[in-house]
Amino acid sequence: MNGFFDLPSDLGQSWLGLVGLHLREALLPVLAGLLVSLPVAQLCVRFRWIYPPVLGIATVLYAIPSLAFFVVLIDYFGQSETTVMIPLALYSLVVLVPAIVDGVRSVPPETLAAAQAMGFGAVRRYFQVQLPLAVPAIIAGLRVATVSSISLVSVGMLIGNQGALGNMLYAAQTYGRPALAVNAVLTIGVLGMLADAALVLLRFLLTPWMPRKGAGR
Amino acid sequence: MIRIDAVTKRYPDGTVAVDRLSLEIPDRAITVLVGPSGCGKTTTLRMINRMVEPTEGSILLDGQDIRQQPVNTLRRSMGYVIQNAGLFPHRTILDNIATVPRLLGRSRRQARDRAAELMERVGLDTALAKRYPYQLSGGQQQRVGVARALAADPPVLLMDEPFSAVDPVVRKQLQDELLRIQEELGKTIVFVTHDIDEAIKLGTRVAVLRTGGRLAQYAPPAELLSAPADAFVEDFLGADRGIRRLSFFPSADLELQTAPLVRADADAGTLAARATAVPYLLVTDPDGRPLGWSEPGRLTAGAVDREQLLDYGRPFVPGTDSLRAALDGAVLSPTGWAVAVDGEGRAVGVVSQQVIGEAIRAAHGRVAERAGEAAGR
Structure with missing residues (x-):
């Protein structure tokens, strides 16, 4: 029988298995991107002059098609998830770095002056004042990066079925089962929305200090 | 006593913010630095807790150069109140006030008890303790700012135009409250304002600074009104100098008539x-x-x-x-x-x-x- 969630055996995964794989391949790069962006953004805040070139590099990286990355990366990592995830991590920088820089810069100057005057050192000021106050901006960046990463993972199907749910698109062609493609697209869409909703919830939980009038956006 | 000794602040672009300023700031009194914008009053204040380092000259706190102790130790021993309060938006009112005691290593419990005590002292309802700053009015936030500055019971309080951004009615309340608190606590307060009326109302002594960071006159407010040092001070004091000076003459000796x-x-x-x-x-x-x-x-x-x-x-x-x-x-x-x-x-x-x-x-x-x-x- 060919149920909506029954996949051809050469995909090597159940539908749920692919969902898990897809989330991992999409979210790990965003996480890696965040870990890289935080110190990079801090440097950009500290030394204003490096921000424009950093932003330029991030934009150029974003402009490179993933296929071009794959050609280079396959030599080092083979047809693996790593090869798919590295470009995704690099793509996330173009959103995350500016989001964090803006977030950290948006801390009111009198709040920073007060922190300094009360005897906060630079490190304490970063972790206890600037970073918590940048949370809304960081999460706004994460929402864009996460959703785009979830949709971009599919490209991995081009290098030997490393595209998780995207692999179903290829299978749909091979086996003449358009339902598989519909399934893939719908599932990816729903995953994107759920991930986005999860981040909104996270922001809500992390920022009880924000005005809650007209909550949501 | 804070002694500002021939202090100059010159910026790399050549601007002189403070020019060979010398001031003796007495203990347990309110010393007001007043002047037009660009007179270096905020710069002077910020040199006292080393948020700005002087180019020349030195500042002594009880006879000791302020550069002799670690900068953050110095700052934690001086309360600081700023315009718009500068509260931490992400911390509750109670935790905002408890900030410096926490930095000094008090337990959370101790720090919060102290914070609650201070809320009462500055006239804040303790029901506000769990609120966040955005839920408070400007005047309430400023009271939190004062409470936060007092939390570690520092001997010195630096206040940088603390009441400038609130409406006149609230400002008057905050000023009266400050005078009341000062009567109880007797801190050494350095208060910066551009409002001469505020200076005269609050100051035990008032230092009038002129543009370019030079001292024009340093005197008790009554003396300022009766004998301005020069045309600049006179002009800065504005109209009604004679009438305002009457504020310093008591009415106790007036002979009252009861016949009518x-x-x-x-x-x-x-x-x-x-x-x-x-x-x-x-x-x-x-x-x-x-x-x-x-x-x-x-x-x-x-x-x-x-x-x-x-x-x-x-x-x-x-x-x-x-x-x-x-x-x-x-x-x-x-x-x-x-x-x-x-x-x-x-x-x-x-x-x-x-x-x-x-x-x-x-x-x-x-x-x-x-x-x-x-x-x-």
Whole structure:
């Protein structure tokens, strides 16, 4: 029988298995991107002059098609998830770095002056004042990066079925089962929305200090 | 004592923010730095806790150069209040106030207990403790700012235009509150403002700075008003200098007349007896609270028409209020007499503009005498 969630055996995964794989391949790069962006953004805040070139590099990286990355990366990592995830991590920088820089810069100057005057050192000021106050901006960046990463993972199907749910698109062609493609697209869409909703919830939980009038956006 | 010794702040682009400034800031008093924008008052304040480092000169705290202790130790020993409060938006009111005690290593519990105590001291309802700053009005936030600065009980309080961004009514409340707190705590306060009236109201001593960071005059407010050092200070003090100076003359010595006081329910005999003595009578209610002025002929015993009474202006409290308040009361009253009341608002007497005028002349005489004595010594 060919149920909506029954996949051809050469995909090597159940539908749920692919969902898990897809989330991992999409979210790990965003996480890696965040870990890289935080110190990079801090440097950009500290030394204003490096921000424009950093932003330029991030934009150029974003402009490179993933296929071009794959050609280079396959030599080092083979047809693996790593090869798919590295470009995704690099793509996330173009959103995350500016989001964090803006977030950290948006801390009111009198709040920073007060922190300094009360005897906060630079490190304490970063972790206890600037970073918590940048949370809304960081999460706004994460929402864009996460959703785009979830949709971009599919490209991995081009290098030997490393595209998780995207692999179903290829299978749909091979086996003449358009339902598989519909399934893939719908599932990816729903995953994107759920991930986005999860981040909104996270922001809500992390920022009880924000005005809650007209909550949501 | 904080001693600012020939301090200059020059920025790399050549701008001089503070120019060879020397000031002795006494303990347990409010010293106000006042001046137009660009006079270096905030820069001076920020040099005291080393948020700005002087280019030349030194600052001594109780005889010791402030550079001799670690900068964050110094800052934690000085409360700092800033315009717009500068609260941490992501911390509750209680945790905002508890910030410095926490930095100094107090337990969370101790720090919060102390914070709750301070909320009461600055006149904040402790029900606000769990709120976040955005839920408070500007005036309330500023009170939190003051509480936060006081939390670690620092001997020194630096205040940088703390009340500039709130409306005039709230500002007056905050100023009165600061004076009350200062009476209780006796901190060494350095207060920066561009508002000369605020400076005169709050300052034990006032340092007027001119553009370019030079000291124009450093004196108690009464002296500033009576003897401005130069045209700049005089101009900065603005109009009504003489009237404002009366704020520093007490009204306790004014000779009050009680003859014109008459109760609304007085009988015809009393009315007739009073009528010959004075041109106007001040009618009071049975408790003695003033109702208004009347010509004696217009009063009929037992049937006082309150609508017919003349406004009695604004009463003053002898001893508590200054000659300025007394004169204001006399000027506001169409009869030219000021009404003196006790703390409960009961009329205790009236005083004419002439008598107030004599008291002002006498006060001037006493000031001149004291100045003479000081010069003779």
